[in-house]
Amino acid sequence: MEGEGSAMEKNPKISAYYQTRLAHFGVVSSEWLAQAQSATNPIPSSSTNTYPDNESNFSVIDEFNRWRNHPDLAEAVAAIRALAAVISSSKASTMMQLEIELKNASDSLKAWDTTSISLTAASDLFMRYVTRTSALEFEDFHSAKSRLIERADKFGEISYKARKIIAMLSQDFIFDGCTILVHGFSRVVFEVLKLAAHNKKRFRVFCTEGRPDRSGLRLSNELAKLDVPVKLVIDSAVAYTMDEVNMVLVGADGVVESGGIINMMGTYQIALVANSMNKPVYVAAESYKFARHYPLDQKDLAPALRPVDFGVPIPSKVEVECSARDYTPPQYLTLLFTDLGVLTPSVVSDELIQLYL
Amino acid sequence: MDARRAPRAVIDPKVRKVGFFAPPDPIPLNISPSVNSLSPVMIPPPRHSSENLNINTRYSVTSPSGEESIAISSSSSELFPPPISPAPSSRIVAGDGGGIAASSFPRGGFDVTAVKASIGVPVCKLTTVSVVNADSLAIDEREKADKGGGSAMEVKDQAMNSKQKKEKSSKAERRDLQEAQRAAKAAVKAEGNKPSGSVTSVNLKSAKAAKPPQKVDNTSIAASEKKGGDRPSEKDRKKDVPHPRLQYDDKSRVEKAKRRAVVNQTEARNRVELFRHLPQYEHGSQLPDLEAKFFQIDPVHPSVYKVGLQYLSGDISGGNARCIAMLQAFQDAIKDYAVPPEKTLVRDLTAKISSYVSFLIECRPLSISMGNAIRFLKSRITKLPPTLSESESKTSLQSDIEHFINEKIILANKVIVNHAVTKIRDGDVLLTYGSSSAVEMILLHAHELGKQFRVVVVDSRPRLQGKVLLRRLVEKGLSCTYTHVNAVSYIMHEVTRVFLGASSVLSNGTVYSGVGTACVAMVAHVYHVPVIVCCEAYKFHERVQLDSICSNELGDPDVISKVPGREDVNLLDAWANTENLQLLNLMYDATPSDYVSMIVTDYGMIPPTSVPVVVREYSREQVWM
Numbered sequence: 001m002e003g004e005g006s007a008m009e010k011n012p013k014i015s016a017y018y019q020t021r022l023a024h025f026g027v028v029s030s031e032w033l034a035q036a037q038s039a040t041n042p043i044p045s046s047s048t049n050t051y052p053d054n055e056s057n058f059s060v061i062d063e064f065n066r067w068r069n070h071p072d073l074a075e076a077v078a079a080i081r082a083l084a085a086v087i088s089s090s091k092a093s094t095m096m097q098l099e100i101e102l103k104n105a106s107d108s109l110k111a112w113d114t115t116s117i118s119l120t121a122a123s124d125l126f127m128r129y130v131t132r133t134s135a136l137e138f139e140d141f142h143s144a145k146s147r148l149i150e151r152a153d154k155f156g157e158i159s160y161k162a163r164k165i166i167a168m169l170s171q172d173f174i175f176d177g178c179t180i181l182v183h184g185f186s187r188v189v190f191e192v193l194k195l196a197a198h199n200k201k202r203f204r205v206f207c208t209e210g211r212p213d214r215s216g217l218r219l220s221n222e223l224a225k226l227d228v229p230v231k232l233v234i235d236s237a238v239a240y241t242m243d244e245v246n247m248v249l250v251g252a253d254g255v256v257e258s259g260g261i262i263n264m265m266g267t268y269q270i271a272l273v274a275n276s277m278n279k280p281v282y283v284a285a286e287s288y289k290f291a292r293h294y295p296l297d298q299k300d301l302a303p304a305l306r307p308v309d310f311g312v313p314i315p316s317k318v319e320v321e322c323s324a325r326d327y328t329p330p331q332y333l334t335l336l337f338t339d340l341g342v343l344t345p346s347v348v349s350d351e352l353i354q355l356y357l
Numbered sequence: 358m359d360a361r362r363a364p365r366a367v368i369d370p371k372v373r374k375v376g377f378f379a380p381p382d383p384i385p386l387n388i389s390p391s392v393n394s395l396s397p398v399m400i401p402p403p404r405h406s407s408e409n410l411n412i413n414t415r416y417s418v419t420s421p422s423g424e425e426s427i428a429i430s431s432s433s434s435e436l437f438p439p440p441i442s443p444a445p446s447s448r449i450v451a452g453d454g455g456g457i458a459a460s461s462f463p464r465g466g467f468d469v470t471a472v473k474a475s476i477g478v479p480v481c482k483l484t485t486v487s488v489v490n491a492d493s494l495a496i497d498e499r500e501k502a503d504k505g506g507g508s509a510m511e512v513k514d515q516a517m518n519s520k521q522k523k524e525k526s527s528k529a530e531r532r533d534l535q536e537a538q539r540a541a542k543a544a545v546k547a548e549g550n551k552p553s554g555s556v557t558s559v560n561l562k563s564a565k566a567a568k569p570p571q572k573v574d575n576t577s578i579a580a581s582e583k584k585g586g587d588r589p590s591e592k593d594r595k596k597d598v599p600h601p602r603l604q605y606d607d608k609s610r611v612e613k614a615k616r617r618a619v620v621n622q623t624e625a626r627n628r629v630e631l632f633r634h635l636p637q638y639e640h641g642s643q644l645p646d647l648e649a650k651f652f653q654i655d656p657v658h659p660s661v662y663k664v665g666l667q668y669l670s671g672d673i674s675g676g677n678a679r680c681i682a683m684l685q686a687f688q689d690a691i692k693d694y695a696v697p698p699e700k701t702l703v704r705d706l707t708a709k710i711s712s713y714v715s716f717l718i719e720c721r722p723l724s725i726s727m728g729n730a731i732r733f734l735k736s737r738i739t740k741l742p743p744t745l746s747e748s749e750s751k752t753s754l755q756s757d758i759e760h761f762i763n764e765k766i767i768l769a770n771k772v773i774v775n776h777a778v779t780k781i782r783d784g785d786v787l788l789t790y791g792s793s794s795a796v797e798m799i800l801l802h803a804h805e806l807g808k809q810f811r812v813v814v815v816d817s818r819p820r821l822q823g824k825v826l827l828r829r830l831v832e833k834g835l836s837c838t839y840t841h842v843n844a845v846s847y848i849m850h851e852v853t854r855v856f857l858g859a860s861s862v863l864s865n866g867t868v869y870s871g872v873g874t875a876c877v878a879m880v881a882h883v884y885h886v887p888v889i890v891c892c893e894a895y896k897f898h899e900r901v902q903l904d905s906i907c908s909n910e911l912g913d914p915d916v917i918s919k920v921p922g923r924e925d926v927n928l929l930d931a932w933a934n935t936e937n938l939q940l941l942n943l944m945y946d947a948t949p950s951d952y953v954s955m956i957v958t959d960y961g962m963i964p965p966t967s968v969p970v971v972v973r974e975y976s977r978e979q980v981w982m
Binding site for chain 1: 780782887954955960961962963964967970971974
């Protein structure tokens, strides 16, 4: 934890979540270079980790980082896998002990990045899912533990396969000749488009530039490799091109209880424009991203900041809005593509109530 | 069928007036019933069987209402084979002369079904119409028996007026049919089939249809033969409790309810047409009456009596307070309860609780929270294991009530407060309307936590409940602004959050709360201010309501005409004598779910679309309890 902690301290304004993304898709700019280097340093001094796990030498953060290094793996899935590993390598002898261990591990994971909603949500859901089975009560510890491991693995599998399921479910919505507007580089959305291209559908994609991450550039790169016709539009040109667009497809950092989504800055804007022009807005999100937040407005979120590089130096008196994400209320969203199925936004709360009650 | 309606002749039956209008003078009787064109709002009912047409073609007037009665009887005839032949004979029994025969004409259609009812048919919703009609007929019969000639005149009068009102009443009939069906259905749920069923079957004569859930039990023509004018009042009391949502424009039901009422209420004059289905009584007349009657009323336990008086005088108001007071009174009643010999605890106690409830309804109509609590209590009673002794059952019930109050009200409030204070940030301006206990707790707790915010309290006449809240907040040191609901759009631009309480939240997300709440929520919505409704989960109801009219409560209209502190404003003092003037004092209104951003309950923060999920989960939890 020390290594990560020090890296975090050097970059108080960048949430670790974005550091990870940066690490995987290193877009190096003048300001970012040094920060990126230290951020991508994976396990500098894991041996000196002061993870308060006295029962064993197992460090959940280690495990997490190990999983996280796969560029394709979602962070939340890495967390789930790490937590599953905690159970299997736990030396606890009673159920209570095991649950306490799990809770500690989950807390430390959440503390690693407090701004990542999917991480928090996935950890919470994992805890609920795993400990919710009533069979734990009367069995002896070992069989209960193996059952827990079973469930944990199953949850991990589901989360891992979530993207494939979502891609499959969304195929019906992409018809021949359609134009899709995409914002931000979501791996789920990319999976959807990849599968559609693979199924020989004829469609074209408008990518927003996605400043300051320049996610649009990366996405257009990838899509071009798949021979999908891509057009890059700058963020301000969204309303201009909305006439030609048939649907908007975005991913989500988190899906909140009201049915709205938290996603990269700019999503709210695009949803508003699409809504006023009667274009459907589809969100592709895995179900472990359902979080128990309920923001009432934009400022109700935990802030996640990210410095914006304008290319030219800015006078120090001038403030820069550097929030990295925004909240799109549910009335602007048409459908959510999740691994639980194609849902309307109001179903999110139903699922959460059923799980948490 | 029209005998149920008070004799109010409508001048032009082609135009159905909806809304506020004074009932015109009764028109002279010689207007021929030839004005039988369809009123613009009536939907001609489908005709099913031609056999029933024969019955009615005897009568000269073939009005749409006649069709209506055909439709009703034929629609029920779809379900059972109609024995037509006994019908004429029963009609002869019913009518004993030309005038009376004319009076029974509009009800001709139901004779068939009435006879069917005596066969002993199973419960069917469609037969409720015949039930209602037969009921009115039976009442008329009884009145005839009791009052001889006078009633004949009255019936004749009704008959004449009934003809003119046929077109109008057919739409009303459909409504009443719906109401009766709904009431019957709800009566099934509210009272639980077995206990009330067994109780009522004791009272019904054997020839009667065994329809336990129906609250109107004198179902058929056979009732007229029995001439039940001297039914003992004790039996009356044991009969089905008037449903909390009894529609008060149904004259016969009101008559029945009055006959076994403990509280004598005089109906108000000058009632608003649109709200005739709600009870409205002269305020201030019952209290001395009730106080005098205290020692004469055995069946009502003193605690329940006390609570009823407190409701009547307005000492206890607010959903939680009323519910807790009622439950505690029931606790006392159960403690003092002793099972009479040869009766089972479950059934007798349920009947007793029902009688208490009917007493409370007479004092003041039930709020939805109280209704849910009563349902809970009755389900606990029916679930008592028969092996328990009487004292054990009583203590178990008392502890159940205690648990309910603790978990569902007191603890729930704590959870709500914890959730809601997370939505208050420093620098916020919070607006609240009226006086809600949950909102008050939230504001005080947030202040204790040290958050910096200020409060705008919006108030409204005539109850001016905001003043009470204001006083309490200022005592604790919050900085408050006080204004009237007229100024809510003026002040809304400063506000960052709106916190509202609710009397209930319905299944479609509609918030049912004190009158004026909908206004505030709508204005907040326009200004893009989030509206947060704080409501405990036990107040949720699976009902759906689309407007504030079909179910509401009418308060005392006199308080509108007076302004406290301004004795010189007395222009409306004689409002009751003015025919064209009606005063309306509504107590509740319904806020559509679009204006509500979030509902905070003890299940957490949920969007209004998730209310049916909570209702479902909540009822399931009750089952497991």
